[in-house]
Amino acid sequence: MVKKPSALPRSFLSFRRIxxxxxxxxxxxxxxxxxxxxxxxxxxxxxxxITVVVxxxxxxxxxxxxxxxxxxxxxVEAGSFLRGLLLLLLYPLLLCLCLLGRDLHLKAxxxxxxxxxxxxxxxxISKAVLPKFFLGEVAMEGxxxxxxxxxxxxxxxxxxxxxxxxxxxxxxxxxxxxxxEVTVVAGRYVGFLENVEAGMERVGALLEKMDEMRSxxxxxxxxxxxxxxMHHVFSRCCKETYALSEADKKSWWQPLPRDxxxxxxxxxxxxxxxxxxxxxAVAMYIYLPxxxxxxxxxxxxxxxxxxxxxxxxxxxxxMRSRLVASPSPNATKKNQAGGRLYVCNHRTLLDPITxxxxxxxxxxxxxxxxxxxxxxxxxxxxxxxxxxxNEDRRRMEALLARGDLVVxxxxxxCREPYLLRFSPLFAExxxxxxxxxxETRVDVFYGTSTKPAAKWLDPFYFMMxxxxxxxxxxxxxxVTAPAEGEVGGHGHSIQAANRVQSVLGxxxxxxxxxxxxxxxxxxxxxxxxxxxxxxxx
Numbered sequence: 001m002v003k004k005p006s007a008l009p010r011s012f013l014s015f016r017r018i019x020x021x022x023x024x025x026x027x028x029x030x031x032x033x034x035x036x037x038x039x040x041x042x043x044x045x046x047x048x049x050i051t052v053v054v055x056x057x058x059x060x061x062x063x064x065x066x067x068x069x070x071x072x073x074x075x076v077e078a079g080s081f082l083r084g085l086l087l088l089l090l091y092p093l094l095l096c097l098c099l100l101g102r103d104l105h106l107k108a109x110x111x112x113x114x115x116x117x118x119x120x121x122x123x124x125i126s127k128a129v130l131p132k133f134f135l136g137e138v139a140m141e142g143x144x145x146x147x148x149x150x151x152x153x154x155x156x157x158x159x160x161x162x163x164x165x166x167x168x169x170x171x172x173x174x175x176x177x178x179x180x181e182v183t184v185v186a187g188r189y190v191g192f193l194e195n196v197e198a199g200m201e202r203v204g205a206l207l208e209k210m211d212e213m214r215s216x217x218x219x220x221x222x223x224x225x226x227x228x229x230m231h232h233v234f235s236r237c238c239k240e241t242y243a244l245s246e247a248d249k250k251s252w253w254q255p256l257p258r259d260x261x262x263x264x265x266x267x268x269x270x271x272x273x274x275x276x277x278x279x280x281a282v283a284m285y286i287y288l289p290x291x292x293x294x295x296x297x298x299x300x301x302x303x304x305x306x307x308x309x310x311x312x313x314x315x316x317x318x319m320r321s322r323l324v325a326s327p328s329p330n331a332t333k334k335n336q337a338g339g340r341l342y343v344c345n346h347r348t349l350l351d352p353i354t355x356x357x358x359x360x361x362x363x364x365x366x367x368x369x370x371x372x373x374x375x376x377x378x379x380x381x382x383x384x385x386x387x388x389x390n391e392d393r394r395r396m397e398a399l400l401a402r403g404d405l406v407v408x409x410x411x412x413x414c415r416e417p418y419l420l421r422f423s424p425l426f427a428e429x430x431x432x433x434x435x436x437x438x439e440t441r442v443d444v445f446y447g448t449s450t451k452p453a454a455k456w457l458d459p460f461y462f463m464m465x466x467x468x469x470x471x472x473x474x475x476x477x478x479v480t481a482p483a484e485g486e487v488g489g490h491g492h493s494i495q496a497a498n499r500v501q502s503v504l505g506x507x508x509x510x511x512x513x514x515x516x517x518x519x520x521x522x523x524x525x526x527x528x529x530x531x532x533x534x535x536x537x
Contacts, residue, residue: 042145042221042240042242044144044145044146044147044148045148046221047145047146047148047149047150047221048148048149048150049150050149050150050151050220050221051149051150051151051152051153051207051219051220051221052146052149052150052151052152052153052220052221052222052223053153053154053155053203053207053220053221053222053223053234053237053238054146054152054153054154054155054174054222054223054224055155055156055157055222055223055224055225055228055230055234056154056155056156056158056159056164056168057156057157057158057159057225057228058224058225058226058227058228058230058244059139059142059145059223059224059225059244060138060139060142060143060154061134061137061138061139061142062137062138062139062142062249062253062254062255063246063249063250063253064250065137065158066277066278067106067109067158067159068091068109068276068277068278069133069275069276069277070130070133070134070159070163071087071109071110071112071113072084072087072088072113072276072281073125073129073130073133073270073272073276074113074114074117074122074125074130074163075087075112075113076271076272076276077125077129077269077270077271077272078117078118078121078122078124078125079113079116079117081285081288083112083113084276084281084285085285086112087109087112087113088278088281088282088285090108090112091278094108094109094112103195103196106158106193107192107193110160110182110191110192110193111191111192111193112191114160114182114189114191115189115190115191116188116189116191117188117189118187118188118189119162119184119187119188119189120187122162122189123162123166124524124525124526125269125270126162126163126164126165126166126167127166127167127170127523127524128166128267128268128269128270128450128523128524128525129268129269129270130163130164130166130167131166131167131170131171131265131268132265132268132270133275134164134167134171135167135171135256135261135265136255136275137255138172138255138256139249139253139254139255139256140253140254140255140256140257140260141252141253141254142223142253143172143256143262145223146223151175152172152173152174152175153174153175153176153177153178153203153206153207153220154168154172154174154176154177154178155177155178155179155200155203155230155233156177156178156179156180157179157180157196157199157200157228157229157230159179160179160180160181160182160193161177161178161179161180161181161199162181162182164177164179165177165179170263171261171262171263171265172262172263173262173263176206178199178200178202178203178206179199180193180194180195180196180198180199181193181194181198181199182194196229200230200233203230203233203237204233204236204237207220207237207238219238219239219240220237220238220239221238221239221240221241221242222234222235222237222238222240222241222242223241223242223244224241224242224243224244225243225244225245225246225249226243226244226245226246227245227246228243231243264418265416266414266416266418266513266515267414267415267416267515267519267520267523267524268415268416268524269449269450269524269525270446271445271446271449271461272284272444272445272446273442273443273444273445273446273465274443274444284444287444287466291444291445291464291465291466292464294317294318294463294464294466295460295461295463295464297317298314298317298319298463299377299459299460299463301313301314302314302353302379303377303378303379304379307356307357307360308360310357311357318466318467318468319463319467319468319469320467320468320469320470321354321357321358321469321470321472322469322470322471322472323358323472323473324437324471324472324473325473325474325475338400338401338402338403339400339401339402339403339404339405340404340405340434341400341404341405341407341426341429341430341432341433341434342355342363342404342405342406342407342433342434342435342436343407343408343409343422343426343433343434343435343436343500343504344406344407344408344435344436344437344438344504345408345410345414345419345437345438345504345508345510346408346410346411346412346413346414346420346438347413347414347415347438347439347440347448348413348440348447348448348458348459348462349370349374349413349447349448349455349458349459350447350459350462350470351365351406351408351438352365352380352382352406352408353365353378353379353380354438354470354472355406355436355438355472356379356380356406358436358472358474359404361404362380362381362403362404363380363381363403363404363405363406364380364381364382364383364399364402364403364404364405364406365378365380365381365382365383365405365406365407366382366383366384366385366392366395366396366399366405366406366407367382367383367384367385368384368385368387368411369452369455370382370384370455371455371456372456373456374455374456374458374459377459383395383399389425392425393425393428393429396425396426396429397429400429400430406436407426409422409423409424409425409426409497409500410422410423410517411423411516411517412517412520412521413448414520415446415448417508417509417510417511418510418511418512418513418515419501419504419505419508419510419511419512419513420513420515420516420517420519420520421501421513421514421515421516422497422498422500422501423497424493424494424496424497425493426480426497427480427492427493427494427496427497427500428493430480431479431480431481432477432478432479432480432481433477433478433480433500434474434475434477434478435474435475435478435500435503435504435507436472436473436474436475437471437472437473437475437504437507437508438470438471438472438473439470439471439508440462440468440469440470440471441467441468441469441471442462442465442468442469443465443466443467443468444464444465444466445461445462445464445465446461446462447459447461447462447463447465447468449461450520450521450524450525451525473507475503475504475507478496478499478500478503480493480496480499480500
């Protein structure tokens with residue numbers, strides 16, 4: 001092996017393509033190439049309108065692949081931090097089970113992570129939490145290999161089917177997912193993982209069923225890792241099989257860039273903001289008591305002390321607030337009707353508090369489904385809306401007449417660099433608004449959640465981070481009143497809201513979308529994001 005410069009891939013080891021025809025019983029045919037970028041994969045045109053069977057671990061995900069972070073995510077997000085701690089403490093023992101067999105190790109991981117969890121919650125986690133982390137492991141070359149395939153069937157042996165199905169179908173466009181099942185009794189997981197043979201038998205049955213539905217029986221093409229234990233299944237069920245060695249995969253396979261995702265990741269849920277590998281999880285649990293202390297200290301400081309004192313105190317603990325641009329003198333003057341209307345994008349429940357700190361004066365924030373606990377501990381005045389347009393407009397006009405008002409017209413938080421569609425109601429309240437661009441950074445925990453029972457903890461989770469950061473930028477005022485000769489009304493308010501959204505998107509570098517609160521909650525929680533206690537919807 002010739003050592004290459006550091007700027008080039010670590011090796012120029014060629015890929016090996018293994019072609020096997022199971023019906024004829026012919027042996028493998030090996031070909032090599034040292035110049036092609038992806039010689040192990042068949043030409044994309046060859047796979048057009050063909051059924052392709054993909055080995056998830058051996059072909060699609062980059063090495064070295066560790067299953068522990070994903071089981072830890074299921075244990076913490078679908079269960080609790082106590083369950084995650086139990087998995088962490090038992091993991092060294094579970095590793096010892098590898099000596100008795102890799103399958104026994106996997107079954108033990110499933111038992112600890114799944115036992116007693118509700119099936120509905122695990123399915124939700126697989127759609128709302130795990131895709132963000134799986135997308136970070138997808139190999140760009142592996143995905144491009146079957147981009148033009150007619151039908152893609154994904155097969156997994158290292159994960160239960162429920163853990164990967166949401167990610168593969170929702171974000172990669174896979175038609176069907178075949179894997180091992182976990183026993184469910186009365187809607188809860190018992191924790192028993194079926195044998196690998198039972199899961200792999202479904203591959204042949206599924207392909208036969210798909211062939212019967214096709215007018216022309218062309219067979220399927222298999223893509224898998226050279227050392228995969230599913231090799232015999234692929235050889236029996238697929239007309240052709242292309243295999244990729246682990247060494248070549250490490251040398252050539254690159255992570256999938258975010259702009260090449262088949263479907264953009266706009267929404268995701270969960271508390272953990274990092275990949276919980278074993279050592280990262282150990283560090284998190286060691287840090288957790290200190291994080292709770294920081295959250296309590298910071299909350300008390302912001303709740304009881306003036307901003308000129310609480311902000312420096314929070315900075316001493318690592319909490320950073322960056323005021324990029326102060327409001328201009330014209331933006332701080334009151335309207336004839338009363339106070340100023342500040343319109344900001346929505347990152348966490350602390351957005352209005354951050355705006356008030358930047359202004360160094362009290363403001364009022366309007367809310368929808370905020371918990372009573374959050375309202376009680378808020379250092380600023382909050383007012384609930386009803387989701388009835390006429391009533392909400394009346395309330396907001398009354399609040400604006402008494403002082404400055406902060407609104408988040410997205411209606412819900414978004415973690416990624418996207419702006420959701422702005423509700424146009426704010427544009428009907430005043431002739432001019434002041435946009436405020438907000439951006440946050442966290443290192444351990446996300447300060448947002450879609451679970452109603454846990455939303456009161458959102459501000460505490462944000463403050464539990466070791467170095468949370470808020471970036472605040474007050475932009476130039478935007479006129480929302482109709483120009484001379486223009487017709488007002490609801491149509492004009494929609495245009496004004498879109499204009500404010502564009503101004504904020506340009507300042508933040510965020511992409512504009514037409515997605516709404518309802519879209520987010522339907523995708524992540526399976527509901528419209530409305531909880532009991534709201535008034536008229």
